[in-house]
Every structure is written in structure tokens, then in C-alpha cells.
Amino acid sequence: MINIALLGFGVVGGGVASVIDTNRAIIEERLADRINIKYILDLREFPGNKYEKNIVHSIDTILNDPEVTVVAEMMGGVHPAADFTEACLRAGKSVVTSNKAVVADCGDKLLSLAAEKGVRYLFEASVGGGIPVLRTLINDLSSNEILSIRGILNGTTNYILTEMSEKGAAYADVLKDAQRLGYAEADPTADVAGFDAARKIVILAALAWGKLLPLEKVDITGITGVTADDIKAAYSDGCSIKLIAKAEKNADGEIKLSVAPTKVPGCELLSSVNGVFNAVEITGNMLGTAVFYGRGAGRDATASAVVSDIIDAAEKKFAYPPRLRWTRG
């Protein structure tokens, strides 16, 4: 029996429980073992919920139970998520996460701690929830020198730009609609100012080149200045405007990261990525260019990535390679 704990029972945490319950047969066949959600850490109670009795309020309950071998952190924010992660790794438990803030902020420390303790720290769900791109970078492109990465990494801004383009509407009006539909948060800053995409390109670059750059090194322009006229003008040149996050290593080995609204020619696949979908384009020196496309967010897609990481952490067959002992850039 594989006993796991969930930290956070919000949208993603609830999704993880639901993916495990829905696909239990497939997951247990894969694990060749049973899987049990033993604890769910949350500040709230969940009366009437199937997992009501599994709710705990102290991380110590989880830390002190040697039966729990894998912990899925889906709390959001850097603290206390990072502290709980560190405590779990120190206690010899593998941790998987959807929390990009923690990975971008202290992924280097957590990866070396995991390596030291012989456990896993996996974070497929932190970038492009429904796009299995992190392990692809690690595994399938392992024979390539990565030359560049470009992506549409934020669903909210891509939805807004798509709507502005299709309806000829103004930014402020589309944002209001997006907030009403739940595609944008009440305070949309992290998305529209480009910080969310910036954290994700930091993680992708660290996977590609082993160097974790601070957010301040990313040249960030959000979409708040994009007008309906800009989009019309781009369209008449056969282009779309997309919020493109970009990572490149130049000839001197220097890594350049940026996020900015960019004119993308209609002949490029990225120009056809619309609505809340995301895509990541990776160019390797041997592979050429490959593009990975899927839902960037959404409960089930993100939860599905977390559960795939739980399976890998439980099997202990997959580990990020030594190159992933990230250094700070």
C-alpha cells in the first residue's frame, strides 16, 4: 500500500483526490500496488466530504507518520509551502508539487535536499498543467543541447488576447468578462503583468541548462498595454499577438529570459494556440523544433500531472538527473 498525503484541499488538491478516485484501477495497475490518501492538510474542515476524516491541521501528523512516503504540495505561495516541503524531504518523504512559486524561488535547495535524502522532488504540474513538458525536456531530449525555448505559458493572458483578437474588443472589457467567467482572478496582476509566465520560463530554463535565475533577471512586459488597434495591425501583417515567454542561451553561454507581447506569424504553430490553451516550443541542436500543446491550467489537467508525479515518486524509478542540481544564476 502506498500512503500519500495532500497539502492543500483547494481546486488542485480536490482534483488530485478526484483523479485518484476516478482512475484508481489504472493507477494501481501501474503501481502494482494500492494507493491510499491517508491525510489531507488544510486549515478548513470538510464536513460531508468523502475525505472528511482524513483532514488534519498540523504538518507534524504527516511528518511523524513513517507510512506516508509521498506528499503532494498544492498550497500555493512560497510560505509555508516551501517550509513544509523542506520538512517532508528531511523526513525522507518524496514531494511532488504544482506550486511554481516554490520551484522558481527555491527549487535548487529542494532538489539538492531531495538528492541528499534519496527521495524525489518532482514538479511537472508547475508549468503547463496539461502539457507534459518538463519530463520531456529531461528524458526525451536528453541527447540534445537545448538552444531555445519559447512558449505561451499563461492561459489567462492568452484567453484575453484571443478574445480581443476575435471580437475586436478592448483590453479592459475582455478582462472584465474573463473575471466574470473565472478565467482571470479578481487581482489579475500576476497573470496580466507577466509574472506567472516569467516564473514558468525560469523553471524551464533551469531544466534546460541547470541554472536557476531569479525573477528579477527576466525582462518582463505584460499585456496591459496591448490595444485592439495593435492586434488589428498585426492581423493585417498575417500575425497574431501572443504573450511569448522566451529562453535562449547565447554563444557566451549567457541565458536570456524574457516575457513580452510578440507578433507571431500565422505560419508558426504558436499563432494558432488560442483561448486558455498553452504551448511550449523547444529547439534542440539535433532534434530541431518540437511543440507541445495542451491545457495550461484547469483542475483535472493539473491534477493529472500531479498524480503522474505521485506515481513516479512512489515507483522511485524516475529521478531528475544530476544536471538538475541547479546552481543559482
Next chain:
Amino acid sequence: MINIALLGFGVVGGGVASVIDTNRAIIEERLADRINIKYILDLREFPGNKYEKNIVHSIDTILNDPEVTVVAEMMGGVHPAADFTEACLRAGKSVVTSNKAVVADCGDKLLSLAAEKGVRYLFEASVGGGIPVLRTLINDLSSNEILSIRGILNGTTNYILTEMSEKGAAYADVLKDAQRLGYAEADPTADVAGFDAARKIVILAALAWGKLLPLEKVDITGITGVTADDIKAAYSDGCSIKLIAKAEKNADGEIKLSVAPTKVPGCELLSSVNGVFNAVEITGNMLGTAVFYGRGAGRDATASAVVSDIIDAAEKKFAYPPRLRWTRG
């Protein structure tokens, strides 16, 4: 030191040597060990080639050398490639391959033999050379029930259909150009009649559902009957015509495989996959739909996939899961 042997020193075999030589530093860092191409099996001599002295003409040289732990088979055709693969696995060597005919024909037997011997049989390069889709199906979608797979899996036919569409040209004329440019073989039957795509959808379906269906169970229509008028008519409906390979599992658990020219609406990403590029669209019950796009063939892209498999086989960290004990359907 990891000693490997290559079976076949044609386009892909030469590409594998070139990827290893070009990216040796990255590959050896990843392996935390040195890698050495000890033998290359080919009928021909290669005077003046860097690997001239490594050429051997008998598989026994490789079978009898316990230093060789990983063999990359890139011979093409079922025999003797399958026999050599079996002999290598029996000798306790892992085998990786780009040979879709062998995988589609006897992947089930070779996978169980590998499992029995505690070695690896990996074949990422057999479907969509530059698209890392096989391991994605296995690893990243491990928490999903796969509902369907659709793909543009053959570069030659996609090139022909793209040219017919862009130039309004007739099938026969475009085929002649494609042959002149090396995008189509002198005898193009395997591609244009749909057999190549059919073998690939057989492999994808086996990965998704653990059942290896014979080629005869695939409902195959090639592109030879597609006219410039068909393409024009589709265009005026906002569609492209693509050779779509499809795998679906119906409510009764029955797997349906087909390859046929298909009208694809312009709003779908697959309609924008042009020229020799390929794409695979996978729908999971939790993930939703994800699309993987890249070079379907070409020396370096395919070789790059073979080398990633060599790394995995050498590390022995990755193995296809038990579900991959394919049964015959």
C-alpha cells in the same frame, strides 16, 4: 565506460554516431560515465570513415562481447532485425530501435523477453522520430485513461498533401517532385498507401491499451485517390485534407484503428501541421487533449530519439511498465 553497438550504419545509424560525437559532453554528463561505440554491424565497409575499424560483419562478435550492454538496431525490415534483436536480448543486452516494422510485428514477444531478462527494449524513434510521444504516453499520462489518439504520422504524405494544397497541383506531379527531393521513395507504396502510418498507430494503440493489433485490423485508405479538387472543396469549407491515423477504444473496450484522408477544420491544430512535420493528438479522461508536434523523420531528429533511448537503457532507470506486456488483439 558504457559500450554500445549499432546494427546498421545507414542514414539513422550514421546519425546516431553523429549525435553521440556532437553532443558527447552533454550525454556523458547525463550518464555520469563515458560512452563508446564499440561495434557497428553492417554488410558494407566504410573506408576512411572515423568508425572504419569498428565495423563488423557478424552479429556474433557483438553477442559474444559481454562489455556491450546496449545495442541500437537501425536496420529496417523485420528480418533479420527481429532475430538479431531477440539474440541480443537473450544475451542480456538492452536493445533500442527506430524500426517500426519490428515493433509492430513482434513487439509483444520482444517486450516480454526483455522483461524476463531484466533488460530494456525501447523504441521511441519508431513513431514520430522528432516527437517524444511514446514515453509521454507511458510516463506523463500514466494517471489517465486514454480515450483516443489521432495523428499525422507520415511525413511523405503530409508533404504531398501540403504541396497539393498550396500549389493546387495534381497528386502525380507532386509525388514526382517529392521523389526528386528525397521526400518520397522510388517505390512510395508504404507511405502513400498508408501502411507506414498504420504501423505507427498500431504501436501507439499498444502503448495506450496494452494490445498489439495486427496490421490487417487497421482500416487503411491511402492518399492516392485524393484530387486537387477534393482539396479545393475542403478548403472552401475551411478545412484541410490530412492523412489521419486514428485509434479509439469504444464503450465495449473494442479498439478501432484507421488511417484515411480526412477533412480537418481550420480551428484544429492538426490542420496547421504542414510539410514533413508530424503531430500526435492524445485525449485522456483527465488531461483533456494534448498535441505533440515535431519532425516525423529526418536523420538527426530520429537519431536523437535513438540516443535518448540509449541513455535510458544504459541508466536502466526507465522501463516500460507491466501494462506493456502486450497481448495480441
